[in-house]
Amino acid sequence: MTTHAPTADAALAATAVLPAVLPTAATVTVSDLVERPGRCLPGWTAALTALVAAAAGGWLLWRTGALPERLAGHTVLPEAPAPRDLTGLWGAVLLLGALTAFAAGGLTRGRPGKVWVLTRHGAYQGSVRETGLLWISPLLGRRRMDVSLRHWRSRAIETVDADGTPLHASVLIVWRVRDTARAAFAIDDHSRYLREQVECAVTRAVSRLPADDFRGSGPTLRDSERLGDQLTRLLAADMRPVGVEVFSAQPVRLEYAPEVAAAMRRAQVTALDARHRRAVLDDVLAAVAETVRGLTDRGLVQLDDYERKSLVRDLTVAFYTARGPAAEVPRK
Template sequence: MSTTTAHTPESDDPLDRGDSGTPTRPVPRLIQNEATTEIPVHLLFRDDPDPVSVPLRPAVVGRRQGTGEQPRLRRPAPAKPRPVAAVDPELVERPARVLPGAAGVAAGFGGVAGGLATSWWAGVLSPLAVHALHLPAYAGAGLGQAQWAAYAGAGALGLFGFAGLARGATGRAWVLGLFGRYRGTVRRTGLLWVNPLLLRRRVDVRLRHWRSEEMPAADGNGVALRVVVLVVWRMRDTARAVLGVDDHETYLRECVEAALARVPVEMPGRMRGSVEMAADALTRLVATDAAGIGLEVFSVQPVRMEYAPEVAAAMHRRRIAALDAQQRAGMLASVVDSVEDTVTRLTVRGLVELDDYERKVLVRDLTVAFCSGRSDSAP
């Protein structure tokens, strides 16, 4: 069985001939030092009904000598996302079951009325109270088991009614628990009735800001800094914030310290927009870390930055030296421009004719004079 092969585009004849026999122009070789080989046609066109898929891996292709082809670099693998701390996924804020305050008031007064009725029934109510309440005269059955049971029921009803009254305020919430189990959150306002057996924890859900104390940080060169930040945040999930961690405010402060250790903070004036870039990076990091415990962080802004005490003196001298060098460079550029302008005007207008030596002397004298005058006038 003969195998048909594919030949290279080049031919020994000056003109190649196509299928019709007409001469065609030779195809120029794109790469001069390209080496070609014959490829069997049956390898190019395979009638395989079920080809086996071969996984392709990115490879590094070297540069061909003399072709000018750039090497193909392997793409770096994407970084794995950093795990975010999270509390129990089942611990999610949900509304608690409460009743309007009118129900508690009615239950409380019902208990009081029951106690009075029981006293009248037992005959221990004073005649003045009977007359004031417009009750019929009754000798009383005395204090027996039935009367004591009625007293217990009326007292329990009145106690549960008045003890469960609570006042909900705007921006405040109640986190309720029973025997260590989360029972819901109350965000309603006004007079409410909450089961008095539930443990109540009052929390603040308003928009809050926290100005930190001086925290350690570093700039892009690793120089130690002391930074004061302003954090604007609020409690979004009361269940996770109150029950997920021991103290959510301490957790937030630790998150800010951890973010400052990872984000370089530049002193104002060194780089344009450096403070805004640092604030954006700090906000993203702290918001990601605090979201797991139900806190919503809106911004983390550095409000005051200074060098650490151990490097403050050295950095102050360095900054003064940089400012002095900048001022000297500006003064020198101004002096050179003034000398050049003076010499050019003198020579162009024909006031003086100077050779090379006289020109150098004039430039030197003018430079010394201008520098002395600017140094004397400088503060």
């Protein structure tokens, strides 16, 4: 007997057929997770079903003679007729008992701001946002999730500004869960993820600008409205894939780190002092120019360049000295 080895063409044909025969596992990504309504019934229908089933089960128990006719010497039930088929009666009792347990076991309450996330064997089966008395199949797993508007104030986050100066920043976040499917299954803990993303967003936003600009009037982190808008945009973009909606992220505290706070206060006082002196000098020069122009326009004096410079110098010293304590920056 001769055995023929499979040819190369046969092997290629078998390889091509295998993908069509073998089932392909479905890959679920975050983009596939979208909240959808879960199945539920009004609670009164389940309650009514449970009551009717319980009453019918009690009647069948009475027919089987399992219920006592007398209690504490008093007749509470009429005499039951002789049953013909106890097996059928007990089967009906068990069936009605199971129906009662199934109907009563699914009763639950929906609350405003709370959502029931339903699962079966780990697979998402929908979300129930209805309120009041509800019936949800007891064969489904249920997980309550808070979708109300919440706020959270962060601790002091250590970061640095555009100049590398250490800062401590705290922000107030207003947020809520918008897509319960993504919040429940796209991330392990959306609340912890939000806290970590707040630190990342604060670090990115604060590092774009200096905390103070002592040498000019450029944009700084003291513009809390601009900083809050940047934080809100960054956090909203980071939290959208996990079903969390960020309404606002506003800085509530921004200060220098303790190790540089004293030095930065001295730099701030020095800058304020220089700015104040520059403003005083501008006022003095304006007054001197007005005085010299008034004298020459009225023809009171005739000055050449040397005399004009001398007059301007003397008037500047006089006016600046007359300011006295006004030229000094008040210090605490």
